[in-house]
Structure formats: structure tokens, C-alpha cells
Amino acid sequence: MFKKKQIFNRRNMLFGVVSIFLWLKTYAAYWIEFDLGVSGVVQNFLLFINPLAIILMLFSISLYFKKPKTSFFVLLGLLFAATLLLYANVLYYREFSDFLTTNILVGSNNVSKGVIASTFAMMRPWDFIYWFDIVLLVAVYIRKRKSVLRLYQKPVKKREIFAVTALGLSLFVGNLTLAEIDRPQLLTRTFDRNYIVKYMGLNFFSGYDLFQTAQNSQIRASADETQLNDIIDFTRDNYKEPNPEYFGAAKDKNVIVIAMESVQQFVINYELEDENGVKHEVMPFVNSLYNNEDSYSFSNFFHQTGQGKSSDAEVLAETSLYGLSEGSAFQTLGSTNSFHAAPAILEQKGNYTSAAFHGNVGSFWNRTDTYRNFGYDYFFDSAFYNVSGDRSLEYGLKDKLFFKDSVEYIEKLPQPFYTKFVTVTNHFPYPLDEKNQGFPLAQTSDDTINQYFATANYLDQAIEEFFNYLKNSGLYEDSIVVLYGDHYGISNMRNPRLAELVGKEEGDWNEYDDAQMQRVPLIMHVPGAGNGKEFETFSGQVDMLPTLLHLLGMETDEFLFMGQDLLSGNHDNTVPLRNGRVMTEDYTFIGQTIYDKEGTDITDTLSEKEIEELHDIRDRAREELSHSNQMMMLDLLRFYTPSTIQGFEPNDYIYADQLDSLNAEDGETLLKQRDGLSSETLYESDAPELIDEMNYNEFLETLDPETKPNFDKLN
Numbered sequence: 001m002f003k004k005k006q007i008f009n010r011r012n013m014l015f016g017v018v019s020i021f022l023w024l025k026t027y028a029a030y031w032i033e034f035d036l037g038v039s040g041v042v043q044n045f046l047l048f049i050n051p052l053a054i055i056l057m058l059f060s061i062s063l064y065f066k067k068p069k070t071s072f073f074v075l076l077g078l079l080f081a082a083t084l085l086l087y088a089n090v091l092y093y094r095e096f097s098d099f100l101t102t103n104i105l106v107g108s109n110n111v112s113k114g115v116i117a118s119t120f121a122m123m124r125p126w127d128f129i130y131w132f133d134i135v136l137l138v139a140v141y142i143r144k145r146k147s148v149l150r151l152y153q154k155p156v157k158k159r160e161i162f163a164v165t166a167l168g169l170s171l172f173v174g175n176l177t178l179a180e181i182d183r184p185q186l187l188t189r190t191f192d193r194n195y196i197v198k199y200m201g202l203n204f205f206s207g208y209d210l211f212q213t214a215q216n217s218q219i220r221a222s223a224d225e226t227q228l229n230d231i232i233d234f235t236r237d238n239y240k241e242p243n244p245e246y247f248g249a250a251k252d253k254n255v256i257v258i259a260m261e262s263v264q265q266f267v268i269n270y271e272l273e274d275e276n277g278v279k280h281e282v283m284p285f286v287n288s289l290y291n292n293e294d295s296y297s298f299s300n301f302f303h304q305t306g307q308g309k310s311s312d313a314e315v316l317a318e319t320s321l322y323g324l325s326e327g328s329a330f331q332t333l334g335s336t337n338s339f340h341a342a343p344a345i346l347e348q349k350g351n352y353t354s355a356a357f358h359g360n361v362g363s364f365w366n367r368t369d370t371y372r373n374f375g376y377d378y379f380f381d382s383a384f385y386n387v388s389g390d391r392s393l394e395y396g397l398k399d400k401l402f403f404k405d406s407v408e409y410i411e412k413l414p415q416p417f418y419t420k421f422v423t424v425t426n427h428f429p430y431p432l433d434e435k436n437q438g439f440p441l442a443q444t445s446d447d448t449i450n451q452y453f454a455t456a457n458y459l460d461q462a463i464e465e466f467f468n469y470l471k472n473s474g475l476y477e478d479s480i481v482v483l484y485g486d487h488y489g490i491s492n493m494r495n496p497r498l499a500e501l502v503g504k505e506e507g508d509w510n511e512y513d514d515a516q517m518q519r520v521p522l523i524m525h526v527p528g529a530g531n532g533k534e535f536e537t538f539s540g541q542v543d544m545l546p547t548l549l550h551l552l553g554m555e556t557d558e559f560l561f562m563g564q565d566l567l568s569g570n571h572d573n574t575v576p577l578r579n580g581r582v583m584t585e586d587y588t589f590i591g592q593t594i595y596d597k598e599g600t601d602i603t604d605t606l607s608e609k610e611i612e613e614l615h616d617i618r619d620r621a622r623e624e625l626s627h628s629n630q631m632m633m634l635d636l637l638r639f640y641t642p643s644t645i646q647g648f649e650p651n652d653y654i655y656a657d658q659l660d661s662l663n664a665e666d667g668e669t670l671l672k673q674r675d676g677l678s679s680e681t682l683y684e685s686d687a688p689e690l691i692d693e694m695n696y697n698e699f700l701e702t703l704d705p706e707t708k709p710n711f712d713k714l715n
Contacts, residue, residue: 359397414667
């Protein structure tokens, strides 16, 4: 045990004071500057301790230097570097609601200029607090140089130095263990930088991001264009000619894509029976689209997402490639990879303007950076909406408000446009506040399942209101609307408790049933088409982009797509899922087990030849996953540029500055068609939040003009 005088000598006291100052100002910044969404005892505890582990390990480096002056200046330098990192993130977060990453710091010139230009504007008078300890330490050194260095005359014993480092390491391991317990797969399934900072700290995030960036760069550096040869051969063989009946059916139309959060195929045309035996249609409006003569709908359409969930669905739908086997492609590769994505393709092939809409922060799933590399002209995240108070739930702006509040941006987009709306209200754990409730809850033993149908119904209402606006504004006839479920809503763990609602017994539920539940809806609605129907084609999200492009009359044979046109008569009805399972019209492959279409395990009843033939089908499907992995991890598309998108460069500006560009647009916009009259008044919604706001505004009108400003300041 160390003697008391060893622990509390002046040198150790200086080390401790410097460490505590950095710890406290980092913790203060967490609460004052960053919006981390901390809740619960565990998260609050981790937020408090997570700066300390890295600080102790980092500052202990200074103790390993024997020369007094060197040791002091190493400590001062480390304190300065850590403070600079903290303060740089504070400034950046004030403007962009996100944390600095390696790719931002070494990225495009315009992005870097934008960051630098915004620095002075983001400074606040109280910012000196972040630098107070450094100024104080330097001042003490200047005035008491000999006294300070005298503290360092006596070298620290090695066991004491190791003890400090070991303490920091132990705290780090404990921090990581608690974080993994509270948020499993925190690092392997990274989907929001906020989460890593909240659980592990800002310093850890910066190091982790640098490591990931370096690792990905090293992997990509080893690649060359010869690795594309087999992939090109595969995609050429995989390509299917479009069906002339559908090719160009939506030519020159606007494209509106709606990602229906967590909607599964089983809710389509589904009626939920309440406790009184009365049946209620869960998604009546979406059902009307699904069964519409102007819709191409698909009943055997599977989500193919992995750990990246919603972001994986976007990769699949907009690039015809798969997400990664582990983690999120958006998060891991979205900032650096080359993509042949829908926004860039449509801009090059059809002069489309593109915009993405999402009522959550742009850092979630790293959408801001990825959308730039996809070629999106505009991205409207939560920074462009009023998400305060009861307008938002756990994952962002409520869907009814989201669609309505997007109108001010939609009407300014030059046509034709490609737009994507990422909804969030129907998101696990499916909360819905009292004022929006009304749809009956299911009557199972699982509250999550019970609430799922109510939030799905809310989403249905939001989509109906949006469609009514499209019709009222005149956009409907000039647009194709694509609606798709992004991934499962009820997990495999909960599926047995859902069984009674889908005609199964809980005790009979097995892995085959889990695989069948991965169906999600796909509806491609083309007003005026007249030849729509429900297709039973076995397909997946990777097929969406080639199908859409063919409906728009654009050929796809030059692209390296893993998917095929769903409307082609030659479509291959074999669907690989991200976890390696393979679905076909007649068989389901799960590991080494083969099920027939009735759900019977037939593996042991097949001859060796039959098994070999079926394994060939399965392995061909899995080859598709392998090729996609290689393209993504090695960034092979940088070596392949189809003639139609030559010269494409990622957007080289920060979306935070986009409103000036939008307002300056001079194309054929809806606002221009209406002679400058906004279409916002055409949007009708029964959202109770809007009624509350309307009543509030009416109340303000009754106030004395001299009183009103003071009242506004209080709110």
C-alpha cells in the first residue's frame, strides 16, 4: 500500500487537479453543449465516469518522462490537445448538431472551409471556461517556474505510474462492460455517434473514429480494378431485360419514396380484432394503394437488412447493393465510399433534383455524410423542422407533422424531383402519446406487439394525409410513389407471442416461421397506369432500384447492380437474406436445413444429388452477398464509372447551408406553377399538435400588442 505522503505529494496533487478540471469541463459540455439523449441511472452514471478513464490513461503518459521540464510540458500539451478536441467539437456541434470525424477534418475543401468559417460565429462569451485551466497552469508556470519544476525533481516510482495507468484501464474496461450490458453491440452495430459519446466518451469516440477510418483506408488501399472482373461477369449474367409492358410507364415523373418504418407484409389487408370482437383495418389507406389498379404490389418481397436496419434498407433500395454483414455500411463506409445511387443516377440520366427528408438528426446512421456521397442535392433533417415538445417521440418528429412540415421544401424543388421520406413514428418500442391514441391495442401477452398496430395505423393516417396533399397540389398525377417496409417490426424473439394473431400456435413456431415473417410490403404506385396488380414474385429490396429505373424508362445494363427488375418476366425468384438464409418459391434454406413451402424440414428425405442441386441454388444466392461485400469493403466502384454518370462528384457543401441554394432554385417548381402562392394551405391534417398550436396562435391574437412580445419570450 502506498504511503499517504506518496499519494498526496504536490506533484500528484497537480496531476489530480489537472485531471479533475478536464473531467469536469468535459462532463459540463455533455450537458450544456451536446444533446445526447441520456436517460436512466446507468446512462447517467456512464456519462459521469466515461471521461475519467481516458484522461487517466492519457495523462499518465507524462509520468513516464524523467526530466522535470519534459514531464510538465507533456502534461500541459496533453491537456491542451484534449481541450482543443473538446472545444472544436463544441463549436462544430453548435452549428451541425454532430461531432467532428476524421473524414470531416481531412475531407473536401468546401466542407473544411465551411467548418472553419463557422468557427468564430459559433463562439460564446463563456467559452473562456474551457481554457481557464490551461491559462491558469501557464500563468502559474510563468510566475512560479522554479516552484513548479521543483515538484518534478523527485521521480515517480514505476509502480505508481503503472498504478495510474492500470486504474484508467480498469475504469475503461468497467465502462465498456456496463455500456455493452445497457446497449449490446455498441461498437459492432454503431448507428449514431451520439451513442458512442454518451456511453464511452468524446475522447474514446475520436480515437475509435480515427481507428475505423485508418482501418477502412488500409483495406481500400489494397484493392485494384482487377477485383471487379468476376463481379462484372456476375452482374452481366444477373441482369434481366425489362418487360416492354412496364418499361417507361412512369417516364419523366417525379419520384416520391416513402420508407415505412417497421411495416411488415402481414399488416397489409390485416384486420385486428379488439376485446369486443370488433375488427379494425390496421392500414386501410395503404391497403387501398396496395390493391389499386395503378399499383404494382408485391406479396413475397423480403427485407434484406442486417445490423444497419433502416440504413441498410436505404443502401439496398438506392444502390442495389447489400449492407454489411456486421455493423452499418452508412456508418462505416458512407463518408468515404463511391456509390452509384439513385439521386446521382437520376440527376445524370434525367436531370432530376434530389432531396431526402427525415425528422431525426442527420448524424443518426451517419445520413448526412452518406447522402452527400449518394448525390443528394438537399437533406432536411431535424434541424429544419420544429421538433420541440410533444411534436416528437423517441426517434424524431411524428409522421403527420413530418409530412406536413416538409411541404415548404417540396414546393421549392425543381421538377422532376427524386425525394425520399424516412418515417419514424412506427419505431420500436412503438410509443404513442395519449392525444394520438384511438386505435385499439392488440390483446397479446407482449405490450410491444400490442402497441405495434396502433403506431402502424398512425403511419397509415399520415400517408393518407400526404397523398391528399399531393392530389390537392397537383403533384399526384405527375409522380410515381414508392412505398416500402424497411425491416421487421416484430423481432424473432417476440414472434411466438404474435403467432395467435397470424393463425399459428405459439408452441408450433419455429425458425421457418421466423424466415417467412421477413416479408415487407412494396408498392409502386403510378397514377393512370391502369395495369397494376399484385405480383407473387419472390424478391427483395435489392431489386427496387433496377425496377424503378426501368419504370422511368432508363436502362440499367451498364450498372453493377445485385438486383433485378421485379417486373421482368425473367426475374430469378431466389432471395438471399443478409444473415445467409435464402428464400425461394419452393424452398427455404436456413443453415444446412432445407424446408419445403409447407414448412416441413425435408433435408433428410432428399438424395445426395437433390441436395447438391439445391445447394447450388443457395450458394449462387450467397455469391451475390459475397460480391456485394467485396464491392463495399474495397470501395471497388471507384474503379468503375458507367458512361452515363461520368463526372459525378459528391455534393461539396454542408447541408446546413442549403436553404439559400433552395430559395435560389430557378426550375419548374410547384411554387412557381402556383405563381408564388404557397401550397401549405392545401395540406389538411387532424394532428392534435397542430390544433393545439392553432389554438395557441389564436390566443396570442387576443393579447395586447405591447404584451405579446413579452409573452412570446416566456415561451
